[in-house]
Amino acid sequence: MASHEKKSDVKLLAEKIKDIRIAMMTTQEADGTLRSRPMATQDVEFDGDLWFFTSSDAPKVSEVSQHHQVNISYSKPDDNLFVSVSGVAGLVRDHDTIKHYWRPFYKAWFPQGLDDPTLALLKVHVESAEYWDVPSGKMTLLYRLTKKAAGAWEDIGEDVKLDMR
Template identity: 55%
Template sequence: MTTKKTEKKDAVAHLAELIQGIKVAMMTTVEADGSIRSRPMWTQNTDFDGELWFFTHDSAPKVDEVQGDHHVNLSYADSSRDRYVSVSGVARLVRDKEKIHKLWDPTLKAWFPKGVDDPDIGLLCVKVNKAEYWDTPNKRMVQLVGFVKSVLTGETYRPGGHEKLDLEDTQSPMH
């Protein structure tokens, strides 16, 4: 149990490092007809503890998409550092005014001209359950230990299988 907790903690810290400095993620959702869409999203600065936060308009189509299918993916790409990170998770809409005020940043006024009290403001909270990145020297996919369980099924992390490996070539990257 301690090992699991440690692994999870390490994975959280590691993911935080990986996406550090990549402000804009592409968030992918699945539409009702099965097509897949992505759009740029600003990751809000928080002490990352396994959840990522994004401001959204409540009325935005992606909120509907998230309601229909909680699964999302966030891709963080930084070509200048040759860094590519895939973050899989489940999203939920949060309308907690206190949290909105806590995460509010004045630059957000570009999209919410009414300011922090705009009634259409919401937050998308993505609980990460899997993360992968590409190790530059070897160009191999690396899976972050600890982020391996489906939150939806409620199963706990069990070491074993390919998820346990943190530096395995489970997939040829870039191809």
């Protein structure tokens, strides 16, 4: 992929997820079971990496250390927008980076704030993404999904794959 295409895809993905604060992160447990949990995406300009606060002793951290591949799912149902992001996750414990992303309202989850010895970030380097953008109303979407499930093919909206590598 040409560099200008990658920049265009990064910009497009940034536009799609910019107003969606909570995502579902899926990791793989040691036995292969997939596990998803809600995570708050940091409110920063997307440049190809996503950032999430975590506790370094959380189960997802050990899962990511064994299986670096993760999936992040975003949805904006009122706008019929659904985004699936695949990438490689890693733990970041650098205090300057943590301080950079820290906001006071995170104290609800991390009462010790920046003094919490387990406070860390999960950095997800996005490798690919796919989004479905259905511009019509909810009833039209329901009708189209029902017809598709019944075997009558009908386009239910735009399905776009982005390669971020």
